[in-house]
Amino acid sequence: MIDILEKAAVQNGLVTAFAVVGLVILLSGQISRRLTFGRVHGSAIAIVIGLALAYWGGTQTGGHKGLADMTLFGGIGLMGGAMLRDFAIVATAFEVQATEARKAGLIGVVSLLLGTVLPFVVGAGIAWSFGYSDAVSMTTIGAGAVTYIVGPVTGAAIGASPDVMALSIATGLVKAILVMVGTPIAARFLGLKTPRSAMVFGGLAGTVSGVSAGLAATDRKLVPYGALVATFHTGLGCLLGPSLLFFATKALVG
Amino acid sequence: MIIFGTALLAVCHLLGIFLGDLLGQALGVKTNVGGVGIAMLLLIFARIYMQRHSMLPKLTELGVEYWGALYIPVVVAMAAQQDMVSALRGGPVALLSAIAAVAVCACVIAVINRTERPQAQTDGAPTLHDNPLLADAE
Numbered sequence: 001m002i003d004i005l006e007k008a009a010v011q012n013g014l015v016t017a018f019a020v021v022g023l024v025i026l027l028s029g030q031i032s033r034r035l036t037f038g039r040v041h042g043s044a045i046a047i048v049i050g051l052a053l054a055y056w057g058g059t060q061t062g063g064h065k066g067l068a069d070m071t072l073f074g075g076i077g078l079m080g081g082a083m084l085r086d087f088a089i090v091a092t093a094f095e096v097q098a099t100e101a102r103k104a105g106l107i108g109v110v111s112l113l114l115g116t117v118l119p120f121v122v123g124a125g126i127a128w129s130f131g132y133s134d135a136v137s138m139t140t141i142g143a144g145a146v147t148y149i150v151g152p153v154t155g156a157a158i159g160a161s162p163d164v165m166a167l168s169i170a171t172g173l174v175k176a177i178l179v180m181v182g183t184p185i186a187a188r189f190l191g192l193k194t195p196r197s198a199m200v201f202g203g204l205a206g207t208v209s210g211v212s213a214g215l216a217a218t219d220r221k222l223v224p225y226g227a228l229v230a231t232f233h234t235g236l237g238c239l240l241g242p243s244l245l246f247f248a249t250k251a252l253v254g
Numbered sequence: 255m256i257i258f259g260t261a262l263l264a265v266c267h268l269l270g271i272f273l274g275d276l277l278g279q280a281l282g283v284k285t286n287v288g289g290v291g292i293a294m295l296l297l298i299f300a301r302i303y304m305q306r307h308s309m310l311p312k313l314t315e316l317g318v319e320y321w322g323a324l325y326i327p328v329v330v331a332m333a334a335q336q337d338m339v340s341a342l343r344g345g346p347v348a349l350l351s352a353i354a355a356v357a358v359c360a361c362v363i364a365v366i367n368r369t370e371r372p373q374a375q376t377d378g379a380p381t382l383h384d385n386p387l388l389a390d391a392e
Contacts, residue, residue, distance in 0.1 A: 017331060018327075021327045021330050021331050021334075022327070024330055024334075025326070025327060025330060043326050043329075043330075046326070046330045046333075047329065047330055047333045048333075049330075050330045050331070050332075050333030050334040050336075051333050051334070051336060051338055053334045054333060054334050054335055054336045054337075054338045055338035055339060055342070057334070057335075058337065058338050058339035058340075059339060062339075064337045064340065065335045065337065066334055066335040066336050066337065066338060067334040067335055068334070068335040073334075076331045076334050076335055077335055079327075079328060079331040080328055080329070080330070080331025080332035080333070080334060080335050081332075081335075084328050084331075085328055085329070085332050086267065086271075086289075086290045086293075087263065087264075087267055087321060088321050088322065088324055088325040088328045088329075089290055089294070089325065090263060090266060090267045090270065090290060090293045090294050090297055091263055091297075091318050091319070091320075091321035091322035091324075091325065092294075092322045092325055093293075093294035093295070093297045093298050094263075094297060094298075094301055094315070094318045094319060094322055095319075095322060096294070096298050098298055098302060101298070107366065111362075111363075111366065114359075114362060115359060118355070118358050118359055118362065119355035119356075119358070119359060122351060122354045122355045122358050123351040123352075123354075123355055126347065126350050126351040126354055127347060127351065130346070130347045130350075132347070141347065141351060142351075144348075144351070145351045145352060145355040166340070167345075167347055167348055169337075169340070170340055170341055170343070170345075170348035171347070171348040171351045171352050171355075172352075173336065173337055173338075173340065173341035173348075174341050174342075174348050174349055174352035174353075175352040175355055175356055176336070177336065177338070177341060178352055178353065178356045179356060180333065182356065182360075186360060189360070189364055190360060190363045190364050190367060191363070191364060191367030191368055191370070192367070194370065196367075196370055197363075197367040197370060200363055200366045200367055201363050201367075204359045204362055204363045204366075205356075205359055205360075205363065206359070208290070209329075209332055209333075209336075212325075212329055213329045213332070213333060216325065216326045216329050220325075220326065223325065224294065227290070227291075227294070228291055228294050228295075229291070231288055231289070231290035231291035231294070232287070232288035232291050234286075235274070235277075235278065235286060235287030235288045235289075236287070236288075238278075238287075239281055239287065
């Protein structure tokens with residue numbers, strides 16, 4: 001019996017994922033209402049449960065894709081993978097008011113640039129203070145503080161060692177998780193209320209996954225505005241990381 | 255037909271990714287530059303154009319809006335496949351640089367957003383969307 005049930009779930013991976021995620025969201029809605037009296041957004045709790053499940057999956061399988069590495073939950077990998085994630089993000093653009101987006105065009109670009117340079121400087125500085133004082137390592141770890149894709153792309157381009165690459169990816173992952181969990185908590189401090197503020201947030205906070213999850217857990221209506229800017233983040237970082245930022249670092253530390 | 259909406263979304267998505275790849279190649283980076291962002295812009299323009307020419311019946315809209323409403327579940331699935339174990343194993347360098355980077359950016363966001371003139375109140379709250387699928391997400 002159990003075998004047949006398991007076989008059905010494994011063979012219909014994506015369908016299983018819909019059921020599992022639906023259950024998680026149902027559960028987090030209940031937790032939000034009953035335990036926090038609506039103070040913590042249900043989506044925020046769902047994302048934290050997702051991350052906890054990812055940790056559990058990672059320790060169970062030793063893989064790198066969290067829960068999706070377990071055969072039973074392989075469909076989670078498809079459902080939350082880049083393809084469907086981007087498809088759903090693009091779909092949210094349907095709700096964008098073009099006038100609102102245009103109003104914040106320039107400030108969006110400015111925050112995008114700041115969002116690339118500032119984390120890089122901070123990350124490279126901390127790498128330096130921990131003894132990673134060569135330009136290649138500093139650049140790679142700094143780029144990891146931009147996003148966890150910019151880190152390895154930059155590292156590969158300038159020839160960083162594997163352990164520095166791993167460190168760089170870890171930095172980006174921690175950042176993404178911090179943004180996911182921290183945004184709803186800090187929403188008031190960040191002034192996240194209007195489409196413009198969401199675009200500033202999208203540019204500065206970087207990482208599509210962090211921004212999209214953080215905004216989803218704060219105010220679903222703001223998602224498309226933040227995501228619209230954030231999707232340029234990785235591209236800009238991959239552009240500046242191995243070039244301008246690397247040369248600047250090299251000029252500074254020799 | 256609801257599939258027209260989903261197909262419109264798919265075409266915008268593919269075209270955006272294609273243009274993003276092209277842009278990346280033109281700039282000499284081995285990655286997609288803003289493909290999803292370009293796709294979003296295409297969809298925004300497509301919507302405005304089709305609305306103006308009344309080519310957008312409610313059912314077609316629903317084909318897009320369904321996927322927009324599925325967004326949070328997809329994000330939860332995305333969270334469930336993060337590499338939490340290596341993130342936590344990264345040690346103090348990864349942890350500190352991430353925390354510091356997030357803290358610095360958070361302060362800059364707070365500063366920039368405080369410069370925004372609070373005109374939204376005088377205009378009255380703008381309706382940001384008219385998607386019935388999102389009614390309970392608010």
